[in-house]
Amino acid sequence: MKKYLTLIIVLLLIQKAKSDVVQPAYQYTLLNYSIKGIYSYEVAKKEKTSLLFSGGVGIVSPFFAIYEPVFGVEFLMEKRRYFKPKDYQGFFISGYLGVEYTRRESEFINDFALIPGFKLSRKSVISSNLVIEPHLGLSYPIPFNIYDGFYFPLPLATIGLRMGFCKLKS
Numbered sequence: 001m002k003k004y005l006t007l008i009i010v011l012l013l014i015q016k017a018k019s020d021v022v023q024p025a026y027q028y029t030l031l032n033y034s035i036k037g038i039y040s041y042e043v044a045k046k047e048k049t050s051l052l053f054s055g056g057v058g059i060v061s062p063f064f065a066i067y068e069p070v071f072g073v074e075f076l077m078e079k080r081r082y083f084k085p086k087d088y089q090g091f092f093i094s095g096y097l098g099v100e101y102t103r104r105e106s107e108f109i110n111d112f113a114l115i116p117g118f119k120l121s122r123k124s125v126i127s128s129n130l131v132i133e134p135h136l137g138l139s140y141p142i143p144f145n146i147y148d149g150f151y152f153p154l155p156l157a158t159i160g161l162r163m164g165f166c167k168l169k170s
Helices: 002-015
Strands: 031-044 049-062 070-082 090-104 109-125 130-139 142-145 156-169
Touching: 049 156, 109 156
Parallel strands: 031 156
Antiparallel strands: 031 049, 049 070, 070 090, 090 109, 109 130, 109 142, 130 156
16 A cells, blocks of 8 residues: 555656756656767776766656657766676776756746766667667756756656767877
């Protein structure tokens, strides 16, 4: 009974919420999806460790508002630790720090945010420079709304997909 009551409370809270990177219009949703197009530059540091610099565009939305995505631009720096030393691809964990800008057309609101986070991901190299990275992430965006100033939402879980170009420097 406690499980069902907790689930009902969480669902009620989510419905009143506002949320991740690129940050959606609803800032307190807990679980989101994201799809991003990226260009990244990865520098190999050690056998299983690399440093990645990335920029791109994307959409993010909570699952309950799947047809209301927010579009934005993001730049980030990410430290990756691969599980197997195989050409810097496959599964990895990472910590990142990003900055983003979103514009919500329906509300004419501009947001900037600083986003620290962690993720578990898998890098698949499709061709020489083309990559696809599905991921599970946990981030804590610290948004700055031009009209409202800083505000601090809850940490956000994201199921995402990053696709794009990656240049690896060994």
